[in-house]
């Protein structure tokens with residue numbers, strides 16, 4: 001099946017598992033401009049699905065809505081880097097795909113931007 005660019009949220013080049021933790025060779029987080037997930041909040045979508053189905057039983061669900069693709073990417077990078085099971089030697093990078101220009105922009109995490 002052909003995947004569109006907007007389908008790709010994460011690229012993991014898997015290496016293996018060692019005593020240092022899970023060791024992918026590269027962990028890349030990918031977000032894009034104009035993402036539909038910036039157009040709602042989790043609470044709004046929970047309310048919508050509850051109303052549509054007439055059943056609020058499974059609410060609240062986490063849809064991981066966000067407002068700012070750059071901040072989302074930084075948060076994802078930090079989440080992977082701070083995870084105790086992921087080796088600190090893993091290269092973790094984040095990118096935003098601009099759907100208008102076709103360009104990929106790398107997002108620097110907070111620690112990198114400060115150095």
Ligand SMILES: [Zn+2]
Pocket residue numbers: 006032034035036037
């Ligand atoms: Zn999206």
